[in-house]
Amino acid sequence: MQNIKSRTGGWYGIGDSLMCPIASRHLEPPLLEYKLISCQNSIELRQPRSHVTSNDPISLTTVSAAFVQDWLDALRSRCSPEIMASLMTRSGMQVSPMNPAQRVTLNEIARLYQLAAPETGDEMMGLWSRPIRPRALQHLVTVQREAHSLTSALYRFSTFWNLLLDDFRLDLRSDPDEVALMLTPYAPEARPQRFGHMLLLKLAHGLLSWLSAFETPVKEVHFAFARPDFAADYAVVFPCPVQFSAPQTSILFDPRQFNRPTVRTPAEASIFLERAPLDWIFTGSRAHTCSLRVRAFLYGASWQDCQLPDAATALLMTPRTLNRRLKEEGASFQSIKDALRRDMAIRALQEGTDSIEQVAFDTGFSAPANFHRAFRKWTSRTPGSYRT
Numbered sequence: 001m002q003n004i005k006s007r008t009g010g011w012y013g014i015g016d017s018l019m020c021p022i023a024s025r026h027l028e029p030p031l032l033e034y035k036l037i038s039c040q041n042s043i044e045l046r047q048p049r050s051h052v053t054s055n056d057p058i059s060l061t062t063v064s065a066a067f068v069q070d071w072l073d074a075l076r077s078r079c080s081p082e083i084m085a086s087l088m089t090r091s092g093m094q095v096s097p098m099n100p101a102q103r104v105t106l107n108e109i110a111r112l113y114q115l116a117a118p119e120t121g122d123e124m125m126g127l128w129s130r131p132i133r134p135r136a137l138q139h140l141v142t143v144q145r146e147a148h149s150l151t152s153a154l155y156r157f158s159t160f161w162n163l164l165l166d167d168f169r170l171d172l173r174s175d176p177d178e179v180a181l182m183l184t185p186y187a188p189e190a191r192p193q194r195f196g197h198m199l200l201l202k203l204a205h206g207l208l209s210w211l212s213a214f215e216t217p218v219k220e221v222h223f224a225f226a227r228p229d230f231a232a233d234y235a236v237v238f239p240c241p242v243q244f245s246a247p248q249t250s251i252l253f254d255p256r257q258f259n260r261p262t263v264r265t266p267a268e269a270s271i272f273l274e275r276a277p278l279d280w281i282f283t284g285s286r287a288h289t290c291s292l293r294v295r296a297f298l299y300g301a302s303w304q305d306c307q308l309p310d311a312a313t314a315l316l317m318t319p320r321t322l323n324r325r326l327k328e329e330g331a332s333f334q335s336i337k338d339a340l341r342r343d344m345a346i347r348a349l350q351e352g353t354d355s356i357e358q359v360a361f362d363t364g365f366s367a368p369a370n371f372h373r374a375f376r377k378w379t380s381r382t383p384g385s386y387r388t
Contacts, residue, residue: 060299061282062343063233066100068109070195074126075116087115092350099380100229103346110278127196130166137276141207141269150208150216150258154181157204168192174255178219182250192225192249199281201251202237206280210272212259215239215284219254222246232330235292239285290315290325294336304364308333342378345371349386356383 076084088095091112093104117123122131140160147153151174158170158181167190173180181204183197201221208216218240227244234242238251264272272279286296297314298306311333312322326332341363348359360371360383375383 060343060347061236062103062105062346063109063236064100064230065098065102065104066228066230067233068104068195069098069100070193071125071127071199074193074196075120076126078120078122078126078131079116083119087112087119090115094381094385101378101380103342103379105346105350106278106282107350109281110276113277124196124199127193127199128165128167130164132164136164138269138273141273144207144211145264145269147211147261150212150253150261151179151255153208153211153261154179154204154253157181157207161200177254177256179253179255179258180250182248183224184248192223194223194225194228197223197225197249198234198237199277201249202277202281204251205238206277208253208258209280211261211264213262214259216259217254217257219252221252222248222250224249232291235289236282239283239288241288289329290322291329291331291336294322294326294333295340298337298340306337338374338378342375345375345383346379346386349383352387359383 075087079087085095092108093112094102113125116125118134120126120131121134123134123137124132140157143156143160144153147156155172158172161170166186168183168185171182171184173182181201183192183200185192205216205218218238220240221234221238221242223242223244224246225244231242231244286292293315294311297311301310301314308322309319312319315322317325323333326336345359345363348354348362349356354362356371357368360368363371365371365374372383375381379386
């Protein structure tokens with residue numbers, strides 16, 4: 001394993017991760033810059049040169065507008081056009097119809113979630129046929145706090161939702177080597193709501209991770225709908241392989257990897273609910289796909305000068321192998337690099353502390369005009385439209 005040398009003299013394997021004190025997230029080393037040293041099988045950590053790289057890789061994450069479109073469609077069924085426009089504006093999202101290629105940030109998703117649930121009186125915001133009334137999730141968290149094991153927590157989760165949902169029921173299958181939580185339709189013709197199915201599975205995973213104070217490993221996630229064009233976005237939500245066109249939507253765990261639940265206080269439960277979905281909707285894992293591992297490496301590296309052989313060396317594989325694995329995931333080294341630059345630029349623009357010209361320079365563009373063209377190609381929006 002290749003090693004990372006910290007400024008304090010400690011060593012970490014590049015495949016390891018560090019515990020972040022915020023929300024018990026298990027993250028890759030986020031705020032340090034990698035410098036490859038050819039004479040030693042090590043990487044020296046230095047401070048980043050620009051504040052653009054000073055955000056942790058989770059909050060920096062974006063997803064395509066297509067990923068949240070099912071949610072927005074459901075939300076429109078619960079509120080008037082005027083209220084919908086107000087929610088979008090206050091969350092920082094574009095009021096007019098979005099191009100599927102546009103990017104939506106974690107903070108925008110979290111703000112819309114926190115605004116829309118009380119506004120609509122439905123804590124699932126139209127994602128299910130029956131509204132989920134206020135304080136339902138508070139009761140769910142209270143029930144979860146009393147679970148003596150994570151399998152018990154999943155059972156409590158399934159029985160809770162089976163009292164509320166009319167469209168699907170949650171079935172739990174528990175074997176010595178696998179625990180599966182499955183969504184089964186009551187009517188054969190019931191069509192899965194893609195964002196609703198994702199959010200319910202992610203809530204189950206998020207609660208398990210909160211109870212164990214560590215991101216619970218997931219074996220696989222299956223969805224009972226066809227692979228969408230935005231399938232790559234699921235990699236930043238679930239820390240595992242994701243399959244589509246499955247007979248049932250389900251999330252699979254290895255119970256041998258379950259931690260014993262920690263005792264959570266009412267105050268901790270209140271914080272978890274107040275911050276929802278910030279603490280659980282995006283995964284902290286960056287090891288389950290090559291694309292995310294390359295992105296995590298570039299995030300800490302002198303990424304402007306980094307090439308595929310540098311990433312391959314850091315990930316302990318040949319450039320040819322890395323290129324093949326990225327191709328299998330529908331990605332390329334350049335597309336990952338461009339996506340990182342795009343997300344860094346979006347964050348810097350939203351923070352608003354630097355001029356657009358400075359953001360262009362910090363993300364590797366020699367001229368603002370080149371940055372404007374690339375940014376419009378990446379997001380179908382102008383850089384100025386991301387100013388908050």
